[in-house]
Amino acid sequence: MNLFPSALDELVEKFASLPGIGFKSAQRLAFYILSLPEEEARSFAGAIITARENVRPCRVCQNLTDAEECAICRSTTRDEGVICVVASPKDVAAIERGHEYNGKYHVLHGVISPMNHIGPDDIKVKELVDRVAGGTVREVIMAMNPDTEGETTAKYISRLLKPFGVLVTRLAYGIPVGASLEFADDATLMRALEGRQEI
Amino acid sequence: MNLFPSALDELVEKFASLPGIGFKSAQRLAFYILSLPEEEARSFAGAIITARENVRPCRVCQNLTDAEECAICRSTTRDEGVICVVASPKDVAAIERGHEYNGKYHVLHGVISPMNHIGPDDIKVKELVDRVAGGTVREVIMAMNPDTEGETTAKYISRLLKPFGVLVTRLAYGIPVGASLEFADDATLMRALEGRQEI
Numbered sequence: 247m248n249l250f251p252s253a254l255d256e257l258v259e260k261f262a263s264l265p266g267i268g269f270k271s272a273q274r275l276a277f278y279i280l281s282l283p284e285e286e287a288r289s290f291a292g293a294i295i296t297a298r299e300n301v302r303p304c305r306v307c308q309n310l311t312d313a314e315e316c317a318i319c320r321s322t323t324r325d326e327g328v329i330c331v332v333a334s335p336k337d338v339a340a341i342e343r344g345h346e347y348n349g350k351y352h353v354l355h356g357v358i359s360p361m362n363h364i365g366p367d368d369i370k371v372k373e374l375v376d377r378v379a380g381g382t383v384r385e386v387i388m389a390m391n392p393d394t395e396g397e398t399t400a401k402y403i404s405r406l407l408k409p410f411g412v413l414v415t416r417l418a419y420g421i422p423v424g425a426s427l428e429f430a431d432d433a434t435l436m437r438a439l440e441g442r443q444e445i
Numbered sequence: 446m447n448l449f450p451s452a453l454d455e456l457v458e459k460f461a462s463l464p465g466i467g468f469k470s471a472q473r474l475a476f477y478i479l480s481l482p483e484e485e486a487r488s489f490a491g492a493i494i495t496a497r498e499n500v501r502p503c504r505v506c507q508n509l510t511d512a513e514e515c516a517i518c519r520s521t522t523r524d525e526g527v528i529c530v531v532a533s534p535k536d537v538a539a540i541e542r543g544h545e546y547n548g549k550y551h552v553l554h555g556v557i558s559p560m561n562h563i564g565p566d567d568i569k570v571k572e573l574v575d576r577v578a579g580g581t582v583r584e585v586i587m588a589m590n591p592d593t594e595g596e597t598t599a600k601y602i603s604r605l606l607k608p609f610g611v612l613v614t615r616l617a618y619g620i621p622v623g624a625s626l627e628f629a630d631d632a633t634l635m636r637a638l639e640g641r642q643e644i
Contacts (some may be wrong), residue, residue: 249538251511257496260489275463278508279493280500287497290459293502294478298486301479310479312450333518336472339448366520432527 254280307376308353308370310335318351325349327384329405331374333357333396337389349387350379355392357399366402375404378410388416477626491606504559504574507569509534509554517550524548530573530602532556536588548586551576556589556598565601573602577609587615 250258254276261272279287303309304316307329311317318324318338328349332338338351356369368429376385386407390396404414419437430438449457453475460471464475478486478606502508503515506528510516517523517537527548531537537550555568584604591594603613620629629637 249541250509250517250534251500253496253499253511254507254509255493257492260492265471266473271465274465277534278464279497282497284497287493291493293452293456293459294486294490295492297452297475297482298478298483300452301450310449310453310454317448335449335476342448431592 270327290328303355303370307351307357308373309338309351310353317323323348326382328387329377329383329385330387330389331400332389333391333399340350341389347420352386354390354399357395358402359395369399371403371406373404378407378412383410383412385413385415390416393418447457455490467536482635489638502552502554502569506550507554507572508537508550522547525581528573528576528582528584529586529588530599531588532590532598540588548584553598554639556594557601566597570602570605574605577606577611582609584612584614589615591616591618600616 255277255434258269258272261267261275262269264272266276279290282290300312301310303329304319305314306319307316309316309318310384313320325348328348329352330341330347331352331354332341333356333412335353335355338353341347341351351440352374354369354371354374356364358364358366358369374386388400388403390400400416407414418441419434420441421427421434421438422423427435450511456475456478457468457471460466460474461468465469466474478489481489497530498602500513501511503510503518504513505517507517508517512519524547528551529540529546529548530551530553531540532553532555534552537552540546540550550570551573553568553570555563555575557563557565557568573585576582585602587599587602599615606613618633619639619640620626620633620637626634
């Protein structure tokens with residue numbers, strides 16, 4: 247006997263297909279949707295469709311936008327000579343929170359990961375090379391996560407960009423501000439030592 | 446400067462309004478929706494609307510159904526004389542998984558919880574009393590969670606049902622099958638001792 251109506255089963259299935267949502271959570275979310283006023287449930291569904299229809303990658307930097315070009319690329323007060331390369335739009339948000347960086351961005355939408363069958367052609371590397379080939383770029387900052395995949399991607403891209411004569415840098419590795427030496431992992435400590443600076 | 450397009454912000458907000466989903470998870474889910482083929486995003490939105498429109502409480506037992514009466518209430522092979530009272534449709538599913546119980550159900554959609562301002566009128570108690578008043582019911586089994594709210598609800602309902610002369614029972618408390626005595630909590634052990642049975 248089918249215990250739940252099929253429309254409920256289907257909604258549970260949809261939620262369970264989202265990353266990080268297991269069957270129990272999916273069930274909880276589906277029940278919650280059923281408990282919403284009909285108007286709110288419709289507005290939830292509408293938000294999904296609107297976002298999917300209107301949000302697209304920026305023509306220049308590939309960050310998410312609802313226009314042809316994103317606000318940062320359209321900005322005339324930001325330095326066009328510097329491009330900060332990140333793996334995801336969330337990383338742009340993280341760097342912008344610091345209110346320090348005044349260059350442009352390039353969002354790869356992923357990192358090279360042979361384990362997950364993601365090669366250079368599966369992320370927005372070609373678009374970056376085209377921008378650099380344009381000629382106005384002086385420096386490209388690699389701001390991928392400091393893990394194997396991030397470093398592989400940074401190295402691969404820096405090799406591609408070398409022929410254009412631009413400066414390729416990466417974020418400094420070291421002790422996080424406010425952290426305690428005692429709890430820093432060995433790799434971070436070694437990197438901090440290697441990158442020591444005169445004071 | 447608005448970093449993300451507003452349609453994306455709105456979708457993140459919607460996901461963050463779901464129970465148990467924080468801002469970071471909501472962001473992850475919204476990005477995932479954007480990465481879906483448009484057809485799949487539409488089908489997700491459609492599942493929300495279909496479920497919200499078609500799923501309603503069964504006229505008799507209040508369990509979720511897409512018909513007037515749920516499949517269990519329509520069934521003629523199940524004992525109409527026994528009603529198992531549960532807090533949520535998920536509990537019906539849990540009991541049905543055992544393939545032992547052959548009576549009917551009543552879903553309260555909540556438990557009495559003064560802390561959360563949920564009184565007897567906010568859950569489906571009146572509907573249960575009406576069913577019992579109908580006269581065909583011999584036994585009502587309380588199957589709420591064994592916590593303070595569940596027990597309060599069970600006691601409240603049993604007092605309401607007494608005048609109808611039906612047998613009111615509750616699930617046995619005790620050591621879970623397969624569990625180890627050593628790790629059972631005190632309250633469970635005491636309940637198991639009190640409810641000891643001759644072998």
